[in-house]
Amino acid sequence: MKTILVIEDKKEVRENIAEMLKLARYEVVQASDGRQGVALARSTDPDLILCDIMMPELDGYGVLHILSKDPNTARTPFIFLTAKVDQHQIRSGMNLGADDYLTKPIDDIDLLAAVELRLKKAGQMQQHVDQPGLTGFLNALRQVQACPYSTFRYAKKQVLYAEGDTPANLYYIRSGQVKHTKTDASANVFITALAGKGDFVGLPDLLQDTPYTESAEVLHDAEICLIPQAELLTLLTSHADIGAYFMRLLASEVKQRNERLLKLAYQPVRKRVVEALLLVYRKFYSLPDDPINTPLEQDISSTPFMTLSRENWAQLVGASMETVIRVLSDLRAEGMIKLSGNQITLLDIDRLLRLKH
Incomplete structure (x- = not known):
């Protein structure tokens, strides 16, 4: 039986969600605030976490940030619960590593469908991480059905991340176009690179584990797969061929950017x-x-x-x-x-x- 941790400060909402999950034959653990939620996540090792965003003391973003840095909980699927969703909220959550959002009041069918999907993808992800190989890894990214990672649709002008954001995912573009931009002290915006189908976005800062030094914005509607930082690091350290592939990508990106910089200058x-x-x-x-x-x-x-x-x-x-x-x-x-x-x-x-x- 799968265990689901529900972190929600409002008792009535928390118990309603727990009741729905129990009827679907899930074991449910409940936490009334963020601090208790972090403690229960570490002690009970849940298969999935449902977490409210707006909570006193430690909010949902803080919970996700703490758990994403812990190797024992970094891979646990994480779904935010929120009364309202705007693009900034979504980007902030996805940058931290959230898998999905559910808007309150939560529909029974939407809740169970989201939980089932994330648990299924988590199982596929574990199999994929155990024996990927470079060819299998790339093929899985290209095929929606075979890919164990979350995929989202982004509209034109939607921001994937902004300068100063903390990296949590590597972005793989299945379709669409993305631009990398940097803003100077005079507020002039420059496109530093372009990314399209088959490209990875945000790799250098993710590997260095430092805030993004530039922004990434969608040029034309895109379908993008998010690979969690913890999963990427596991792949790089466990599979030499995948590590070599990303080293090659980094070297190529550095070379191309240096060439563009010289041309822009002279x-x-x-x-x-x-x-x-x-x-x-x-x-x-x-x-x-x-x-x-x-x-x-x-x-x-x-x-x-x-x-x-x-x-x-x-x-x-x-x-x-x-x-x-x-x-x-x-x-x-x-x-x-x-x-x-x-x-x-x-x-x-x-x-x-x-x-x-």
Whole structure:
């Protein structure tokens, strides 16, 4: 019989939830505040934790933070209970490692469905961590049904994490587009990197266990899988092939960012605009089989239109919006691109490549 810990300061709500779970043949342990909840989580080793957010002394975020740092409870599925949910709440909870949210008043069916799903995924996760292998690990991430980790849908402009947030998950993009941004002292925003299908987001800061040094925001609706920090560290230390793979990703990311930094510092704006066009095209519209080792010139084969706001183009180029628009207009007049609102079509890639060098 699975054991579920319910942490809720309101007695009536706590007992109603416990009653529903007991009818579904779960063993239930109850805590009336965050401190008692942490103690019971450590002593009873529950299979899942349901925890209210707003509690006196130690709130739900504090409970999750403490338990996520304890190796014995870090893998325990954790569902927040809350009377209201906004995007900031969701991001804060997910950054700490929460698996799901349930909004009060809680529907019986929603509660039992969420509990069943998280327990099922926890069982799959344990099997996956025991014998993943690099191929199995990557295949599981790509396949929704086979993946043991929580997957969420994010809307355009939704923030995955902000500068200064504490890392708790590695983000794997199943679909969609994400931008990494950094803000300087004058409040200017720069896009430092782009991420798309098959990319991992937030790896360096997660491994260093330091606050994020940049923000990550969704450019186009995305489906993203969250790998808890504790699970990632277990994989890296237990499986040499997975550790080597992520070392390779880190090395590639450092190399690409250094190259972009040099170009932003020394290239004229026209070249930077061309670089940005080709970067977005390669990243989102002409993906090679091996994006780490495939040169840009080898993977350009077609000319679909690209959709990105002028503000994002300016942040990517590192210039004012007016300057970027002027350069884009010049490229259009020279027959290399076509502009239609926020859509850009590359008409003469060979000439653009020559301009880049």
